[in-house]
Amino acid sequence: MEGKQERHQTKSIRCIVKLGGAAITCKNELEKINKESLDIVSSQLRQAMISGRSPPTTGPGMDWSKRHGESEVFCIEDDFGEDAFADSSRFVVVHGAGSFGHFQASKSGVHKGGLGQPLVKAGFVATRISVTSLNLEIVRALAREGIPSVGMSPFTCGWSTSERNIASADLSMVAKAIDSGFIPVLHGDAVLDELQGCSILSGDVIIRHLAAQLKPEYVVFLTDVLGVYDRPPVEPTAVLLQEIAVREDGSWDVVKPVLQNMTKVETTVAAHDTTGGMMTKITEAAMIARLGIDVYIVKAATSYSLRALNGELRGNIPDDWYGTVIRLVS
Amino acid sequence: MEGKQERHQTKSIRCIVKLGGAAITCKNELEKINKESLDIVSSQLRQAMISGRSPPTTGPGMDWSKRHGESEVFCIEDDFGEDAFADSSRFVVVHGAGSFGHFQASKSGVHKGGLGQPLVKAGFVATRISVTSLNLEIVRALAREGIPSVGMSPFTCGWSTSERNIASADLSMVAKAIDSGFIPVLHGDAVLDELQGCSILSGDVIIRHLAAQLKPEYVVFLTDVLGVYDRPPVEPTAVLLQEIAVREDGSWDVVKPVLQNMTKVETTVAAHDTTGGMMTKITEAAMIARLGIDVYIVKAATSYSLRALNGELRGNIPDDWYGTVIRLVS
Numbered sequence: 139m140e141g142k143q144e145r146h147q148t149k150s151i152r153c154i155v156k157l158g159g160a161a162i163t164c165k166n167e168l169e170k171i172n173k174e175s176l177d178i179v180s181s182q183l184r185q186a187m188i189s190g191r192s193p194p195t196t197g198p199g200m201d202w203s204k205r206h207g208e209s210e211v212f213c214i215e216d217d218f219g220e221d222a223f224a225d226s227s228r229f230v231v232v233h234g235a236g237s238f239g240h241f242q243a244s245k246s247g248v249h250k251g252g253l254g255q256p257l258v259k260a261g262f263v264a265t266r267i268s269v270t271s272l273n274l275e276i277v278r279a280l281a282r283e284g285i286p287s288v289g290m291s292p293f294t295c296g297w298s299t300s301e302r303n304i305a306s307a308d309l310s311m312v313a314k315a316i317d318s319g320f321i322p323v324l325h326g327d328a329v330l331d332e333l334q335g336c337s338i339l340s341g342d343v344i345i346r347h348l349a350a351q352l353k354p355e356y357v358v359f360l361t362d363v364l365g366v367y368d369r370p371p372v373e374p375t376a377v378l379l380q381e382i383a384v385r386e387d388g389s390w391d392v393v394k395p396v397l398q399n400m401t402k403v404e405t406t407v408a409a410h411d412t413t414g415g416m417m418t419k420i421t422e423a424a425m426i427a428r429l430g431i432d433v434y435i436v437k438a439a440t441s442y443s444l445r446a447l448n449g450e451l452r453g454n455i456p457d458d459w460y461g462t463v464i465r466l467v468s
Numbered sequence: 469m470e471g472k473q474e475r476h477q478t479k480s481i482r483c484i485v486k487l488g489g490a491a492i493t494c495k496n497e498l499e500k501i502n503k504e505s506l507d508i509v510s511s512q513l514r515q516a517m518i519s520g521r522s523p524p525t526t527g528p529g530m531d532w533s534k535r536h537g538e539s540e541v542f543c544i545e546d547d548f549g550e551d552a553f554a555d556s557s558r559f560v561v562v563h564g565a566g567s568f569g570h571f572q573a574s575k576s577g578v579h580k581g582g583l584g585q586p587l588v589k590a591g592f593v594a595t596r597i598s599v600t601s602l603n604l605e606i607v608r609a610l611a612r613e614g615i616p617s618v619g620m621s622p623f624t625c626g627w628s629t630s631e632r633n634i635a636s637a638d639l640s641m642v643a644k645a646i647d648s649g650f651i652p653v654l655h656g657d658a659v660l661d662e663l664q665g666c667s668i669l670s671g672d673v674i675i676r677h678l679a680a681q682l683k684p685e686y687v688v689f690l691t692d693v694l695g696v697y698d699r700p701p702v703e704p705t706a707v708l709l710q711e712i713a714v715r716e717d718g719s720w721d722v723v724k725p726v727l728q729n730m731t732k733v734e735t736t737v738a739a740h741d742t743t744g745g746m747m748t749k750i751t752e753a754a755m756i757a758r759l760g761i762d763v764y765i766v767k768a769a770t771s772y773s774l775r776a777l778n779g780e781l782r783g784n785i786p787d788d789w790y791g792t793v794i795r796l797v798s
Contacts, residue, residue, distance in 0.1 A: 169534045197586075200593040202572050204499045218587035242532050252773075253648055256527075263530040263616050268541035269606055270619060271533065274601055287592050289600060294624040295640045311626045318576065318583055318660055320593070330648055 140152035151354040152228045154184065155447065156345050157276065159236025159326075160362040169268060176279050178439035179360060184283040187227040187321075188445035196223050197284035221319070223286055228316055230348060231280070231287070231323045234341040238272040239265045243328065243338055249302070249463065251334025262336050265328040268291065273325045280323065288320045292327040293340055300332040301341055304347050312348070324348075342422050349426045357426055358446045360438035365462030365465050366419055368397060381455060382420060383467040384427040390420065390464070423464040436461035476607055481646065481684040482558045485513065485777065487606065489566025489656075490692040491768035498644050500600060506609050508769035509690060514613040516777035517557040517651075527552050527614035551649070553616055558646055560678060561610070561617070561653045564671040568602040569595045573658065581664025592666050595658040596623065603655045610653065612717050618650045622657040622669055628661040629669055634677050642678070654678075669775055672752050679756045687756055688776050690768035694774070695792030698727060712750060713786060713797040714757040720750065720794070753794040766791035 152257045157179060164170040198218060243249060246261020262446050273289045280287035290312060313323045322346055331337035349357055367376040381394035423433040434446040444459050445451065455463055487509060494500040528548060565573075576591020583589050590785060603619045610617035620642060627637045645652045654674055661667035679687055697706040712722035753763040764776040772791050775781065785793055 139608065150659070198590065200590045201597055202575070202591075203598050204592040218585070218590060221584075221586040221589065239558050245532070254549070254551075259551065259616050259649060260530045260548060261532075262613075263533040263611050263618065266618055267531055267611060268533050270607075271604055274597070275605060277600075278597055281593050281597060284590075287622075288593065288596055288623070289618075290624045291621075293618070294620045294641060295626075296644075298644075308626070311624060314626075314628075318665070319589060330644060330764070335648070341471040417729060 141148045141339060149423065150228065151230060151352045152356075153186070153447065153449065154230045154232065154345060154348055154352070154354045154357045156341055156357070156359045157231060157233035158359060158361045158438065159234030159238075159240075159341075161236075162233060162276065162365070163236030163238060163272070165237055165362075167237055168241055168314055169271075171275055175404035175439045176276065179443075180279045180283045180285070182439070182444045182447055183229070183231070184285055185444065186449075187229055187285065188222045189448050191283060199284055200286060201278045203278075222284070223321075227285075227319075227321065228326075229321050230312065230316070230352065230354070231276075231321060232341050233273070233276055233323070233325050233345050234349065235269050235272065239269040239326070239328075242268050248328050249334055251331055253335035262328045265338075266291075266465060269325055269327055276325075277323050278463065280321065286320050287323050288315055290315065290322045290324050292344060293329045295324075296342075297327070297339060298330045298332060299337045300407040301463070302331070302337050302339075304343060305332050307351075309348070309351055311439045317350075328368055346422060346425055349431055350429060353429070356432040356434065356449060356452065357423075358443070359423070359433070359435040359462065360443055361435060362438065364437045364442070364460050365435045366416055366423075368416070370416075378460065379420075379450050379462050380429075380460070382424070382462065382464045384424045384464060385467060386428055388424060388428050390424050390427075420464065423462075427464045427466050430466050433464040434461055435464070471724045479683045480558065482686075483516070483561060483777065483779065484560045484562065484675060484678055484682070484684045484687045486687070486689045487561060487563040488689060488691045488768070489564030489568075489671070490569075491566075491575050491690045492606070493566030493568060493602070495692075497567055497568055498571055498682075499601075501544070501602070501605055504583045505769045506606065509773075510609045510613045510615070511752075512769070512774045512777055513559070513561070513610065514615055515557055515563055515774065516779075518552045519778050522666060522793075529614055530611035530616060531608045533608075541623065552614070553649065553651075554774035557615075557649075557651065558743075559651050560642065560682065560684070561651060562671050562674050562678065562764055563601050563603070563606055563655050569656070572598050576665055578658050579668040581661055581666050583671065588666065592658045595668075596621075599625070599655055599657055602770075603653060607653050609682060610651065616650050618645055619652050620645065620652045622654055625798045627657070627669060627674075628660045628662060631664060632661070632669075634665050634669070634673060635662050637677055637680070637681075640680050647748040664787045671735075676752060676755055678701065680759060684760070686762040686764065686779060686782065687753075689753070689763070689765040689774070690773055691765060692768065694767045694772070694790050696753075698722075698746070700746075704796055707791050708790065709750075710790070712754070712757075712794045714754045714794060715797060716758055718754055718758050720754050750794065753792075755776060757794045757796050760796050763794040764791055765794070 162176045242264035248261045277287045277289045326341040329339045363371045383393045384390040434444045436446045538646040572594040578591045607617045607619045659669045693701045713723045714720040766773045766776045
C-alpha cells in the first residue's frame with residue numbers, strides 16, 4: 139500500500155473538469171441530454187488531453203456497443219497502435235445532474251433524509267437510476283471520442299455524508315483508475331448520510347473534495363453562460379466578472395473589471411444570496427483557489443472552454459478570452 | 469465502525485441470487501435483453517422478498533424515469549404508505565453478462581491483461597460500458613417492480629483480482645446498502661488485476677465470495693435450462709441431476725437420481741470437462757454448499773424458480789419440483 143501511496147504523490151493530476159448539468163442536459167425537459175453540446179465538450183476534452191502530443195489524430199472510439207442504434211463503432215485492431223492518452227491525460231471528470239435526478243430527488247425529499255419512509259427510499263432508487271443513466275451516456279460520449287473513461291458512482295465508491303457534508307470519501311479507486319490510465323467520471327449522486335440516513339451529494343462538493351485531495355493544476359467549470367456575473371446574466375446590465383483574486387484567508391476581490399458596487403464585504407452575505415447563486419459559486423471556487431489551484435468558469439462548447447481546458451490561462455489571461463478566472467494572490 | 473460490524477453479524481442475508489446471462493439476455497444477439505424473462509424474474513424476486521408478509525399487493529414502482537419511452541411510472545405520494553421490503557428482503561442480486569460485454573472482452577483480450585496495450589485498454593472501457601448498461605436495465609426492471617435496487621459495479625467498489633482470483637473485495641458498501649434496506653445488484657465486470665493489469669471478474673466468482681463472506685441462508689442460480697445435467701442438456705439422453713450431496717471435504721455424490729456411470733471420482737476431471745461446463749458448475753456450487761449454504765440451480769421464470777427463491781426447498785425437496793439442489797451432508 140505504501141508503494142501505491144507514493145505513486146499518487148509523484149504523478150500529479152492535470153485538471154478536474156465539472157460538466158455542469160445546465161451545459162450538457164436540456165434544463166427544462168426531463169431527462170434530455172444536450173447531445174450537440176455534449177459531443178463538442180467530449181471532443182474538446184479529447185483535444186485538451188492529448189495537447190502537447192503529436193499527431194493529434196482522432197483515435198478509435200471505445201464504445202463498441204450497439205445501443206440506441208447509434209454510430210456503431212467497430213473495433214479494428216490495427217487502429218490501436220499507440221496510446222494517445224498515455225502520459226498527458228491525467229484528468230478527472232465530474233458532472234452534475236441537470237434534468238436528470240432533480241425531479242426524482244425533490245419529489246421525494248431524498249436531500250432531507252429519512253430512508254425509513256417508503257417515499258424517500260423509492261426516491262433514492264429513482265434518483266440513482268436517473269443519474270447513473272446520465273453517467274453512462276456521458277461515459278459513452280467520451281469513449282466515442284477515444285477517451286478511456288470509466289464511470290464511478292460516488293455511492294458505490296463508498297462516499298457518504300454527515301448532514302450533507304462529506305463524511306467519508308474513499309479516493310483509492312479513483313486514484314487507482316487514474317494510475318491505470320483511465321479517466322474517472324464521477325457525478326452528483328444520492329448517498330447514505332450518517333445522521334439523516336440519506337442525502338444528495340452535489341457535483342460541486344465532489345469537485346471541492348477531489349481538488350483538495352488530488353491537487354490538480356487547475357479546475358474548469360463548464361457552464362451554460364460565459365462565466366460568473368455580478369447579477370443574474372439574463373438581466374441586461376449584468377457584468378461578466380473576468381478575474382477574481384482570492385487571498386489565503388479566503389477573502390476575495392473582483393480585480394477585472396473594476397466594479398463600484400461590489401466590495402469584499404459581500405462575501406459574508408452568501409446566506410442571503412439573491413444574485414442567482416453567484417455568491418455561492420464564487421465562494422465554492424474561492425475555497426479551491428485558496429489552495430493555489432486556478433479555477434476557470436467558462437461557457438461549454440466554445441473556443442473559450444477549449445483554451446481553458448488546454449491550460450492556456452495559467453499565466454496571463456489573454457484579452458480575447460471570456461470567462462471567469464478565480465485565483466490565489468499572495 | 470464496531471457498531472456497524474455488529475449489525476452485519478446480527479442481521480443475516482436471506483438469499484444471494486445469480487441471474488445467469490443466458491437467462492436474462494438473448495445469447496446469440498449482441499446486447500439484447502430477454503425482456504420477457506427479465507420481467508418475470510423481477511416479479512418473482514419481488515414475491516419472494518415479501519413472502520411471509522401481508523398484503524402482498526403490487527407496490528409503486530421505483531423507476532420514475534422517462535427513458536426508452538417505456539412505462540412511465542409516476543410517483544403518487546399516497547402509494548408509499550408502508551414499506552413492503554422493510555424486514556424480509558435481505559437479498560443480494562448478481563448477474564452475468566450474457567450477450568453484453570463478452571464480445572468486447574474477448575475481442576480485446578481484457579481477461580488476459582496488459583492495459584499498456586491500447587486495444588486492451590479500449591476493450592476494458594467498452595466492456596464496462598456494455599456490462600454497466602445491462603446492470604442499469606436490470607436495476608430498472610427490479611425498480612419497476614418496487615424492489616429498492618441499487619446498482620453496484622465491482623470495479624467501482626474497489627474489487628480487484630490477482631491473476632483472476634479475487635485480490636481485494638471491499639464488502640463494506642454492499643453491507644451498508646443492505647443495512648439501509650436496499651437490494652445491491654452486482655455484476656460480472658472488468659476490473660484491475662494486481663499482476664496482469666486487468667482481468668474479467670465473473671459473476672460466479674463474485675457469488676462464491678459473497679456467499680463465503682455474507683453467509684446467506686441459500687443461493688439460487690437462475691439459468692436457461694432446468695438445472696445441471698449429466699451431459700449437455702441438448703442431448704436427448706441427458707439426465708437432470710436433482711440432488712447432489714456435498715461432504716465437508718468438498719467431495720460430492722449425485723444422490724438423486726441414482727446413476728450408474730457417475731462416481732465421485734469424476735470430481736477430479738474438471739480440467740477436461742467435456743460435459744458442457746457441468747463439472748465446473750457443480751464444483752463451484754459445491755464450494756458454496758460445503759459452507760452449509762444450500763444451492764439451487766433452476767430454470768428462470770418458472771414455477772420452480774419461484775419456489776426456490778421463496779426458500780421452500782430448505783427442508784425436503786418436493787417431488788413436483790425440478791431443478792438441482794446441492795447441499796451439505798454430515
